[in-house]
Amino acid sequence: xxxxxxxxxxxxxxxxxxxxxxxxxxxxxxxxxxxxxxxxxxxxxxxxxxxxxxxxxxxxxxxxxxxxxxxxxxxxxxxxxxxxxxxxxxxxxxxxxxxxxxxxxxxxxxxx
Amino acid sequence: xxxxxxxxxxxxxxxxxxxxxxxxxxxxxxxxxxxxxxxxxxxxxxxxxxxxxxxxxxxxxxxxxxxxxxxxxxxxxxxxxxxxxxxxxxxxxxxxxxxxxxxxxxxxxxxxxxxx
Numbered sequence: 001x002x003x004x005x006x007x008x009x010x011x012x013x014x015x016x017x018x019x020x021x022x023x024x025x026x027x028x029x030x031x032x033x034x035x036x037x038x039x040x041x042x043x044x045x046x047x048x049x050x051x052x053x054x055x056x057x058x059x060x061x062x063x064x065x066x067x068x069x070x071x072x073x074x075x076x077x078x079x080x081x082x083x084x085x086x087x088x089x090x091x092x093x094x095x096x097x098x099x100x101x102x103x104x105x106x107x108x109x110x111x112x
Numbered sequence: 113x114x115x116x117x118x119x120x121x122x123x124x125x126x127x128x129x130x131x132x133x134x135x136x137x138x139x140x141x142x143x144x145x146x147x148x149x150x151x152x153x154x155x156x157x158x159x160x161x162x163x164x165x166x167x168x169x170x171x172x173x174x175x176x177x178x179x180x181x182x183x184x185x186x187x188x189x190x191x192x193x194x195x196x197x198x199x200x201x202x203x204x205x206x207x208x209x210x211x212x213x214x215x216x217x218x219x220x221x222x223x224x225x226x227x228x
Contacts, residue, residue, distance in 0.1 A: 031214060033216060033217075035219075041221075042203055042219040042220060042221050042222050043155065043203070043205075043219045044219070045216050045217065045218065048214060048216055050214060088154050088155075092215075099157065099160065099168055099210075100157070100217065101157075102154035102155045102156075103154055104153070104154055105153070105154045107152075
C-alpha cells in the first residue's frame, strides 16, 4: 500500500532559526496536504498543493510540491515559539474516492 | 466558523468493557472519517463514509470495532470489548466530498481513550 514518510522525525531549533521538513511518498500523489497539530490538539489543515513543482507561501511558511509529485517540503523561516507542534503531510491516493494517507510527522520544538 | 464536534473528550474504561464515541460533522459535509492516532504517530484511517455508506474500512478491526452513520449525518464508533492496545486518540474528520480531487479534511478535537 501507499507509504508516506517524513524526515526528520524530530527537530529542535533555536527561536529565529529556519526549519524544514521533507515528505516522500511511495506513489505519485494527486495532491499533497499539510496539517499542523499542536501538543494536545488535533490536526489543522494548512495548505494543499496540486500542481507539479508548485510553490505556495503563507507568511513565514513555504510549501513546495516536487516535479514528480512524489515529494514535498515545508520550510519555516525564522521560527517562533508559536510554530511548536507536529507537522504532517498527507497524500491522497485516487481509487474512485480519495483515501488520504498521513505521513509519519515531524515534531518541531522551538527553544526560546 | 463551523466545527466538527466529538464526545466525549476523554474516556477511561477497563478492558473488556464497551465504549462508544460520537461525531457530528460540519453541516453539509458528505464524507466522514474516523482515525486512530497513537501518541507520536500520524492518524491512521479506520473507516471512511460517503453519506451513509462505508467506502473504506480496510483497517478497521471488525471483530471488535463497528461504525455507523445511519442518516448520513452524525456517526458512532464502538469498541467491544476494549483492549489495552486500544488506548489512543480517536479523531473524527469531515470533508465536502472525497470524490473531489482537491477535497480537504476538517478534524474534531478527538476523544482520548485510556483502557486500564
